[in-house]
Structures are given as structure tokens and as C-alpha cells.
Amino acid sequence: DFAYYKSGVYKHITGDMLGGHAVKLIGWGTSDEGEDYW
8 A cells, every 4th residue: 555655654554565665764753643653
């Protein structure tokens, strides 16, 4: 489901977790719901 990600805090919902990709992470914090993200 990451291929369809548009914005906000990404959370895996469905499908297989596949590897083989690299991403550059910029920033971290806590969402309005209290969930930590990076």
C-alpha cells in the first residue's frame, strides 16, 4: 500500500510488507493522535 501513499503519517494497512526500497526520512515527531513518527 505504500505505492499509493500521498501525504501525512504513513501506516501500513494491507498487503505484504516488501523490501528493496530506500527512502530519505526528513523529520520526526508525534501525530495529533499521539503516535510517534519519523
